[in-house]
Amino acid sequence: MYVPHFNAMTDDAEIRRLVAEIGSAQLITVGADGFPLATLLPVIWRDDTVIAHMARANQHWKAIGADRPVLLVVTGPQAYISPNWYASKAEHGKVVPTWNYSVVQLSGRATVHDDPHWVRGAVDELGDRHEGHRDEPWRSSDAPDKYIQGQLRAIVGVEISVERVEAKAKFSQNRSGEDRAGVVTGLLHEDSRDAVAVAEQMRAAGDRPA
Template identity: 40%
Template sequence: MYLPPHFAVTDPEALHQLILAHPLGALITCGERGLDANHLPFEFDAGEGEHGVLRAHVARNNPLWQEVQDGDEVLVIFKAADGYISPNWYPSKQAHHKQVPTWNYAVVHAHGRIRIHDDARFVRRLLATLTRTHEAAEPVPWKMADAPRDYLEAMVAAVVGIEIEIDRLVGKFKLSQNKEEGDRLGAITALRERGCDALAGAMEGPSRGR
């Protein structure tokens, strides 16, 4: 990934927070049939290993888990809010017209090595963790015990677990850090007027330049 210094984010906490807030990652693998991408909701454990561990599951019918080998290098891409930035939003454009359109975004690339877990205990534990995490905000959180036992066992048997030990995290937050303060604020105002509050908030946030 092209990474100009002013867009590079090295603060581990900022990278972890993006992954936790946007857990649907694009898992990039390279097997016998070439490159492949699968979009999976990940569990992220920052406290395990040097850089953390990612866990997810895929359908047993998905060839991914048979096309990769334990220890293969993989990449997972996590993306936060993104959006088009018009040069018309910059006050300086009215003065000298030396502005062009761009696109703002924040991403984290997790590089690591994959392991396959064709193991019902691993899958059941992972599904329970993911369920607790994503049901927590519900008035009456769904839990695995709510499903009939035989149905749940069939669902568990239909998926395979994966685990990725992260070797390195690379963060790129392209949030107008390279613009004059007035132009950055002009873009933030325009985004809020268009309902793009998440991207506007990221451009205002404390992790913007770290």
């Protein structure tokens, strides 16, 4: 991934927090025919391991070769940036549109798990991650066991051993403070949750000590 130094995310806790907040990733591999395969999966990243699961009917899992590299792409909020938002436009007009976003790429090796015990553990951990904050969190034990066993047979687990982490936050860091302030104001007036989220991330990045 192309990461200019001023866009590089280097704080491990911040990178992991972004992945946890998004909660999903595109799993990308290369098939036997040389063409890429991609599947969006719910994920949990702990230590150097990512766990996930996918539908058994999805032929992608059969193309995951042992000890072959895989790529996980986690994409945060993103938004178009209008040149009209830059204070410098009025000064010299030398401005063009761009796109602000954050993204994490995890590279490593994947293992497919077809063991019901492992798969249920992954499902329960993913469920706990997203249900834990609720007043009455759902648990797989809430459903009839026979039903759950049938659902588990319809999926396979995927475990990725992470070997490389690259993260990028493109938040107009190469612009002046006045230009960045204009971008934040412009984004906050957009009718888009992603635009507002990018503005909030830009504010948070600006509040951090250099």
